[in-house]
Amino acid sequence: MSKSENIPVPAVRRLSLYLRQLETFLANDRLTVSSKQLGQALCLSDAQVRKDLAYFGQFGHAGIGYRVGELIPRVRRILGTDKPAHVLLVGVGNLGRALISYRGFSKQGFEVVAAFDKDPAKIGRELHGSTALRIESLGAMSAAVRKHSIRLGILAVPSSAAQGVADEMVTAGIRGILNFAPVTLQVNPSVAVSSVDLAVHLEQLSFQLTGSPS
Amino acid sequence: MSKSENIPVPAVRRLSLYLRQLETFLANDRLTVSSKQLGQALCLSDAQVRKDLAYFGQFGHAGIGYRVGELIPRVRRILGTDKPAHVLLVGVGNLGRALISYRGFSKQGFEVVAAFDKDPAKIGRELHGSTALRIESLGAMSAAVRKHSIRLGILAVPSSAAQGVADEMVTAGIRGILNFAPVTLQVNPSVAVSSVDLAVHLEQLSFQLTGSPS
DNA sequence: CTATGTGAACAGCTTCACAGCG
DNA sequence: CGCTGTGAAGCTGTTCACATAG
Secondary structure, X not given: OOOOOOOOHHHHHHHHHHHHHHHHHHHOOOOEEOHHHHHHHHOOOHHHHHHHHHOOOOOOEOOOEEEHHHHHHHHHHHHOOOOOEEXXXXXXXXXXXXXXXXXXXXXXXXXXXXXXXXXXXXXXXXXXXXXXXXXXXXXXXXXXXXXXOOOEEEEOOOHHHHHHHHHHHHHOOXXXXXXXXXXXXXXXXXXXXXXXXXXXHHHHHHHHHOOOOO | XXXXXXXOHHHHXXXXXXXXXXXXXXXXXXXXXXXXXXXXXXXXXXXXXXXXXXXXXXXOEOOOEEEHHHHHHHHHHHHOOOOOEEEEEEOOOHHHHHHHOOHHXXXXXXXXXXXXXXXXXXXXXXXXXXXXXEEEOHHHHHHHHHHHOOOEEEEOOOHHHHHHHHHHHHHOOOOEEEEOOOOOOOOOOXXXXXXXXXXXXXXXXXXXXXXXXX
């Protein structure tokens, strides 16, 4: 739908940023915004903004720019976040707990509705994120996926366990994995994977600094 | 040094992944590895691996591949992580606390040696990451930066405060910022910024799923 | 015979520049 | 005029294919 053209991966990532910025403009009661203004807020060129949005349809108005209240729901629809989505999380360590209570997810329509862990000592314990939830064993994943129509899962277990748990998630019916373990997951290509390697980001900064010391 | 050529940004990011994978091979007592093997473990082509490494120097041995024990320290040196680095963190909420105790940082040579927060109720409280530390007020940042020779900072405050705190970090002498707030920081170009927007990653997965439903 | 390093070909993304519309 | 949408140009990054080395 929309366009049969091939959409660049970076354009999709920026689409999320446009949405975030548009929401900020909306909160400031801004009615319209030009590609130049949107670009400046995100350190992008105006041409980049126009080209990106044009991949997905014709949203602008010549001479006016983009109507904020009109563009936001369209972008949400494209990203598939126009309706709230249920998400599960595996690995209730420090990071996992922080992610469950992270408001940024719910703000964008993602709700963590089930949490799992291998540690028997943790199973049964209560957590309070956006809604209260009980830590379950990995064996209960399939049932939870069906019960809550879950398609996305967050993987926050130690590296050594990550591949095995990822396999279990896929078996349970998860279609997309947000991976926080610093390993490359090998999964069926029909399953989407997005990895966040926190140390990699620090290393990138470290690299940029070498060569321009104090 | 090494090469005066222009190095692609994606190549630097992959360099971190090569390091991670090489460390895994080392743990498995693997002495040498070919570009093909390294690539397979990371879902990359062999040509990509060779080209990437070649940007930084000549590390391989024809007919043999790359010696693991030899390549690891060289990559660390390139990334600037051959010596431990001190890092500070601002924003001791759920996410901030999780990051302070995140082992992945110390594993790659990054140590959080100072933590700051605006909330007077939190200031003075003790935390235990790799080393115990006391939460300080933002005003104490400059002194900490000088005392511990800190160059990198982690920003884990709410979006509304992020830009202001980032400015304070730069004033305090921070040279690179790892930003977890879902906003685009506007800082002096001499300061490196790397942003991790957790919700964006879920949105990317959501997008990939739309069009290939159950 | 295996595996690197690399110029050359290719593909993909971004910028430019302008026609067209309100 | 102001601003979008878009072909065309330009640039950056990836893949190919092979000369070369052990």
